[in-house]
Amino acid sequence: MTPLDPGTKTQILDVAERLFAEQGFAATSLRALTAAAGVNLAAVNYHFGTKEALLVAVFERRLRPLNERRLAGVDALMREADAAGRAPSLEGLLDTLFRPVLEMAGEPGGDSCAKLFARVHLETEAEALESMFLAQFCAVRDRIMPALLRALPDLPEHELIWRLHFAIGALAHTMQSTIRLQWLARGKAMTTDREATLRRLVGFCAAGMRAPASKEDR
Amino acid sequence: MTPLDPGTKTQILDVAERLFAEQGFAATSLRALTAAAGVNLAAVNYHFGTKEALLVAVFERRLRPLNERRLAGVDALMREADAAGRAPSLEGLLDTLFRPVLEMAGEPGGDSCAKLFARVHLETEAEALESMFLAQFCAVRDRIMPALLRALPDLPEHELIWRLHFAIGALAHTMQSTIRLQWLARGKAMTTDREATLRRLVGFCAAGMRAPASKEDR
DNA sequence: GTCTATACGATGATAGAC
DNA sequence: GTCTATCATCGTATAGAC
Structure with a gap:
């Protein structure tokens, strides 16, 4: 070789x-x-x-460096925040979580992989894929959850978990393809510029995560 | 027969x-x-x-009554709002959009379909499925977009389209399965009560949709 | 260790008899 | 409408050459 x-x-x-x-x-x-x-x-x-194991390997090759970038991003934000003696910025943390995914779509070959990311779920039998995905995201979750809890000190942890779940859904749906978005827009031209998409996604999720918890859930 | x-x-x-x-x-x-x-x-x-056409038929049978409930809900909210001379409530519209999907999971046989239904949002492989889905949602989109524009009069339409896109992603990810949520919670018990889930989902998305648009996008 | 040729059982789809 | 019989193709397994 x-x-x-x-x-x-x-x-x-x-x-x-x-x-x-x-x-x-x-x-x-x-x-x-x-x-x-x-x-x-x-x-x-x-x-x-097997063929399915090949699919897992395809994903894993892209996912590993992607999550390393996420970890490095969270660490950098936390160091900054600690040095300044304040909590990390929610927008910064969300940007760190989302950006590597959107950036992957711009890399050579990554655009193919990004499309695949979204279409994994129809086949229930792809359990190996699901567990690999969760295992890869494990380190990110353990690093970003404490950071988010510091950025949102008034939010109970179980509420944060739900909202991170929603945010990841918004990201996944955005990555899947622009076809549904274009259709939703009924022919109206939509900018799909990466930075603008990131800004909108971060803005939406940050506002959603900052919403006061309903009194039934507090 | x-x-x-x-x-x-x-x-x-x-x-x-x-x-x-x-x-x-x-x-x-x-x-x-x-x-x-x-x-x-x-x-x-x-x-x-074909086998794929059978899959489409399975979905279509559940989707039609579901979207009829959505249309009826939007109409009811708009009649109320018009009668009172005010804009419809954003939370009410989002509830109308989300509730039939969560309720389907409680119907006999619907729980099976709900699992599959959520995966459609993430799956683009079956093109016939995608086009059926879009066709079914077409009437809902045309009815709910003007209502949302009235509920959010300060938001430019293209911003609303993006945010509805994000909201649908949060819904889809929530429906897909509770497995990822449980994993995200690292063993912490999470309530998956339907009304509580709906309340959280509506609260998150309503706050996200109300976020002031960034000045670059206005 | 790598790679090749080949064979096996199961699958989705189809044609034609009834 | 329903059935049986049949087809091309699929993922997988293995024996053996380099």
């Missing part, structure tokens, strides 16, 4: 990422995939075990 | 709704499905054309 020869495993990952995003997971046969990658059919099962 | 004999088509729909939700779409074979329904294998292709 030289720098010029990416190796069978990497080649499969690259082609799989593209084809899964273009045609969908179920619609992409291993025969078409391996033919496009110039490798043997059995190579997938040799290197990854 | 008598009241006691639901007919082959209905029988297939009922069993498909249950099995797709229990095992997933890809994992449910037409052979197992037709065996469980007590009909012949070829009956699915005769009545629905």
